[in-house]
Amino acid sequence: MLMTTSPQASSPLARALKQLATATKVISFYPPQHPAVVSNLEKAVLLLKEALSDRETLTLGVSQAAFVVDGSVLEQEDRALSGFAGYLSRRDLSALVFQPPIEGESLRGLLEVIALDPGTLRARGGPKKTLAEKRLGGISVVEFDPAAALKSARTESGVSPPGEKPQPSMRWSDLLAHYLAGQGPLPPGGQHLIRRVAGDAKAAWDLMASLQELVASAGPARASVLTAALKKIAAEIAAHEVEALPSLAQNLASALMALDPASRLDVLGSSLPVPGTDIDLASAVRARIPEDNLGEIIVSLVQCEGNLNARLGSVIRKVLIDAGVTGQGKIGLQEALRAARQHEPPPADVWDSVEELLEESQDDWISREYKGLLEMIGEHAPPLEEGLRNELMALPDFREAFTPEGIRRRAWLMFGDLVAIDEEAARQWVALDQIEKRAASLTPDWFADSAGVVESVRGLLAAEPLPRPHVREAALRALGAIAEALVRCYRRDFHQLAKEQSATLAKALEALGEHSVPSLLNGLALEEDWEVRRPFLALLAARGKVAVPALVRRLADPSWYLVRNVLLVLGEIADAATIPAIAPALKHDEPRVRRDAAAALGKIGGPRAFALLKDCLEDPEVSEVAMRALAAIDRRRTIGTFLEMTEKVDLFGRGHGRLKDALTTLGALGGNDAVPRLRSILMRGFWLPPSAGDTLRIAAARALERIGTESARTALAQGARLWRSPVRTICAEIVGQRPAGSAAASRS
Incomplete structure (x- = not known):
């Protein structure tokens, strides 16, 4: 059925869904009995009951960018609805089903389930199973059905011309392989199928088999087509569910046997950096090759090449190093090689060379490559053999170190070191100025090093004797520039960040301390994606009392939404000195601000907070929150x-x-x-x-x-x-x- 855009603006159902989105956010941030949770849940129940007043059952379809009701897209231009639909889609939901009457506890159970991150949901058996365990009435969900998607993805070519045989139907994996290789559109349910490859070893095998069929006819472009397809699926996973990348690498490693030896060599010898992460997919695949398959794979590579050339030697070394093959593992490989040499070509001397390669240590290899590097950059260096050049380019961090990006990063770190060791004020100022200017180039790959640079600058500020005024001003500007760059980068790349990058960012912001607060607040004021805003609140609360002065200044901000966020953070910090600053918010024009101010006072506690909350009982919009807050205090x-x-x-x-x-x-x-x-x-x-x-x-x-x-x-x-x-x-x-x-x- 063709979907059309519903002409009804701001319908009860749309309002109910927006409230559900808000309630989901609140439930994921606050404990179950928090006033904000109770209030938002009650509103969601009322709005949902209004939307269901003329229906016995409502089935609400979920796509990647919209909700669908009765075949029509619900307010397609509404960004809030689109974002919530995408949020549910990433949790493998394809429909929500509501049957009146809807009770508050049932709705709470649903929201607690969808507030979980996708990885946790899948580990618990999926949203449907997790919701069923709560035994709730009136609410159910429909998960994305891989079997139905695979069936719908099969397509007949249509009526063949007279005299020609009908074209066979294409499997889902064939359609997905064509899309990944840039030779076709995304098939129905394509995003879910991609995520299935990351979570299902059988699906990964089917995809690799289809890619093998595709590249078999690609001729000289075989390697580029295959690696481009793998790069694309990794980029798709990183963009929507970065935590699934290790699982994707595991499944692809297990599916290497679906490729012919030449294609295996292409994959294992490649470099496949995943955009927005510090992960190389090819390296991750090499590291996860099942031990039972390792000997067979290396034997097949040797048989494919027929001799131990530079390319084969480089690939075998990469596999051995990334897979961490040592001791008993090498013994198993040697046995596999000895068994193969008795029955299979190439000649015995080739097998001898491969066995010697297994005995070579990683240190020996790197030492030899380092000598080659010195020759390559020497004044009268002889031209390098292509295989050796390729090996050098594949060494960890080698390519990155000699790219403009790598040079900028290392120069930035160098100026951080200069600040720590130089005592001349003029040189200190120059180094700080360079840190400030070069911070604009910061990327997620710099997060891990940022804390060290910050500590160098803060160490200078705390040194005895104190730095000169112009040096101190330069240091403060440098810290501000780093904080601004970290926040900007975090907002831009949030959905692609690896867990390790988020952790190193938190350490950098912790090192910045109070110097990070203005940038975090500015980022919070500008950010519209609530999934990004929520970590901002936690990062601000983690700064503790040093964040209070900047937070209090923002209580006068014209954006009531930002004021609410500031009140949430002040409540988490729970500094009694902020009570006089929070008190005016109890008279704010926006009821939600008044309620959050009351909730913050309840967390802070004390006689002054109690007296203010007691006065709030006269405010019908706030009285319920005030009652709970008062009880929490005394x-x-x-x-x-x-x-x-x-x-x-x-x-x-x-x-x-x-x-x-x-x-x-x-x-x-x-x-x-x-x-x-x-x-x-x-x-x-x-x-x-x-x-x-x-x-x-x-x-x-x-x-x-x-x-x-x-x-x-x-x-x-x-x-x-x-x-x-x-x-x-x-x-x-x-x-x-x-x-x-x-x-x-x-x-x-």
Whole structure:
């Protein structure tokens, strides 16, 4: 069915999905009972109920960039919806199914599942299994079905011309191989199929077999077609799920036997850097060749070449070094070579040379290549044999060291070293100026070295005697430039970063300390992707009290969303000195800011925070959060506060909404001190009209039920004899004197 864009703007369903996206973000950041979690979850339930008001079941299709309802794309231009759809797609979801009524706990369970990262979800058996284990009602999910995608990816060529045989159908792996080689479009479900190759060894084998068929007819371009296809699948995985790259390399290594020996040689001898990471796919594949296959692979390479030329020698060395073959592993390889030489060509002297190669140590090889490097860069160096030149270019870090990128990085590090050792102010200033200017070239590969440069600059600032003013200013500018470059690079490459790069970035920001805070705040203000914003909050909170001055200044920012984020961080830091700065946010025009300010005060605690939160009980948009925050600070004192709120009960039932909330809160707090007041309201008999007090008395009964002490149960037993039928029925049901169904019967 052709999908069309729904003309309805800002529909209830779209609003519900946006709230689900917000709630997912909040659940992944806060503990389950945090006020922000409770509030966002309640809003999501209400909006979802509104969206489902005229439906018995809603099946919401999930694509990589949009939601689909009844064959139509839901508000295709909405970036928030598109981002949430992509987020769900990366977790292998193809549909969400809702069946009213939707309860808060069921929705919480769903959001807790989809808040997990893709790798964790797959390790638990996928989103469907993880959700099923929670035994929730009204909500289910549909996972991407590889079998259906593979079936839909098979395609007939259509009607053949008269007299010609029908063209055979193409397998999913053939279509994907053509796409990766740049010879066809992405097949249906292509992104999921690519991720399947990273997670399924059988799928990787099928793909390698299809690539082998494709390159068999490529002639001289065979090697370039094959390596280009592998580069592309690695880039696709890195762009959407970088943590799956090791699994991809493992599966491809196991699938090498699906290639012919010449293609194996092409792959194992190549260099396949993965964009945005420090991983070389070819090196990762060599390191993961199954031990049982290693001997067979090396024998097949020798038989393919027929002699131990420079290229074959280079590939075998790479395999031995990357696979870490030592001791017992080499003995197994030698046995495989000796067995092969008895029955197979090439001549015996070739096998002898290969066996000698196995005995050569890595140090011997590098030593020889180093001597070759000296000859190559010498003044009257003889021309290098092509094989040796290729070996040198394949050495770890060799190519990178002699590229413009490598030279820029090493020059930057050199200036960091100069700052640490030079005592001449003029030279220090020059080195700091160069660090500042060259920081603009920073890439993720520099993260690991950044902390060292920062420590050199900070060491200069802390030295005795203190540096001269112009040197100090240059040092501060250098630190600011490094922080700005780290944040810029982190935002740009976030979805491609390896875990190791994220860890080294955190260390660099830790070394920067307070100097990183302005850049982190600027990045947070500019960033729209909430998956990127969430780590920013953690990085800011990790700076602790040194971040407080910069955070407090941003509380006056015109962006209410940034102010909310700042309040979240201040709550995590929990510095009592920030209470006066947070207090004005309780009067902010945006209710969400006021709620986050109240939540922050609840985390900070203390008498001043308690007094401010007590005043917030008058704000209907904030009162619920304030109640929970007060209880977190001082439970007993909070009970007293809410008991004060219940002292005056209006005869005509006016203002009962707020009073009912107070009763509910007393029940949630669970203090036995509240039982006498709750019993008094439950047993009160004079209202005008009589039904005006039913809502409050039922709320008091439910509060007594939650408290559950002996005195609370005694009060409920007395309530079971009241003359008002709705109240009497509820109390009787709670104390177990009547079956639960009798309440409905009485009301009818």
